[in-house]
Amino acid sequence: MDISPPAGACAAPTPRTQVRRIAERGCYDREVIDGIIDAAWHCHVGFTAAGSVHCIPTACWRELDHLYIHGSNGSRLLKALADGAQVCVCITHIDGLVLARSAFHHSMNYRSVVIYGQFERVAEDVKPLALQHFMQRVGRGREHEARAPDPNELAATTILRISTAEAAAKIRIGGPLDDEADLALPVWSGVLPMGTQHFDPIRAADCSVEPPAYVDRWAKEALTSGFE
Numbered sequence: 001m002d003i004s005p006p007a008g009a010c011a012a013p014t015p016r017t018q019v020r021r022i023a024e025r026g027c028y029d030r031e032v033i034d035g036i037i038d039a040a041w042h043c044h045v046g047f048t049a050a051g052s053v054h055c056i057p058t059a060c061w062r063e064l065d066h067l068y069i070h071g072s073n074g075s076r077l078l079k080a081l082a083d084g085a086q087v088c089v090c091i092t093h094i095d096g097l098v099l100a101r102s103a104f105h106h107s108m109n110y111r112s113v114v115i116y117g118q119f120e121r122v123a124e125d126v127k128p129l130a131l132q133h134f135m136q137r138v139g140r141g142r143e144h145e146a147r148a149p150d151p152n153e154l155a156a157t158t159i160l161r162i163s164t165a166e167a168a169a170k171i172r173i174g175g176p177l178d179d180e181a182d183l184a185l186p187v188w189s190g191v192l193p194m195g196t197q198h199f200d201p202i203r204a205a206d207c208s209v210e211p212p213a214y215v216d217r218w219a220k221e222a223l224t225s226g227f228e
Contacts, residue, residue: 016116017168027169036113036169037062037091045069047087049080060091061137061152066161068122068130069117078158081119089115089162097192100176101185107172115167130132132158139214 012028013019019026027033046053058069058075067089071078081087094119096109122130128148149157176189185190200219201211 003161013164013168014116017114017166019168019170025170025172027171029169032171033113033164033167033169036093036111037067037164039093039111040091042068042160043067045077045081045092046090047077047080047085049076049085054080060089060132061134062164063130063133063161065164067164068134068159068161070131070134070157071160073156073158075158078160081160082121082158084118086118086164087116092135095173096194098172098174098176099192100190101182101187101189102177104181105177105182107176109172109174109193111169111171113167113169115162115164117162119160119162122161124154127154127157128158131157131163139212141212141214145212149161 014110017028037060040060042057044055044057046055048054054077058071058077060067061067062068069078069081073079090112092110092112094108094110098107098109100106131149132143135146175191178189198219198221202217203211
């Protein structure tokens with residue numbers, strides 16, 4: 001059975017975020033959107049530059065109602081976005097393969113978010129704090145352990161952010177939706193669940209420091225694999 005995403009406090013969709021294809025899978029709930037973003041380590045940014053269309057993957061993190069990315073000042077992506085290009089940012093988690101009795105009704109269970117808008121530069125005096133938040137995303141407490149960027153490193157880094165105000169989620173959970181005429185077919189149907197697995201940390205050959213708690217927890221933590 002296909003189950004609609006959870007309901008909650010929702011922002012009104014815009015013409016760009018309105019889910020039209022299988023609209024019941026659309027979700028505009030703020031907490032759901034934030035949760036999908038927070039489970040992601042990277043996003044894909046679609047934009048146009050110099051007459052060409054590009055879609056670039058990049059690391060990301062969220063602070064309140066903004067999604068942040070960063071990189072070298074020489075990055076074509078960051079240059080185009082800093083100039084005010086309109087973008088579409090996509091995040092997707094695949095939670096399972098849905099196997100129906102007919103090839104036509106095979107599907108996937110997924111959680112996805114699409115954000116529309118423009119990126120803006122993070123001010124120079126705010127960049128150190130933004131990068132601290134990125135370190136917290138890697139491991140809470142690491143922002144106090146790793147050497148902070150020096151002035152040259154900060155000067156060579158661009159940090160951008162985009163509001164998540166114009167965003168929508170689209171979610172599929174549940175089993176296959178077979179046609180009634182196919183239910184008697186002797187074909188296995190169901191879901192092949194999948195998720196992200198954490199493996200044991202690998203210490204650098206030249207490291208003699210004992211692992212902090214967040215490193216010890218890494219292999220024990222299970223990432224969310226979708227709505228129950």
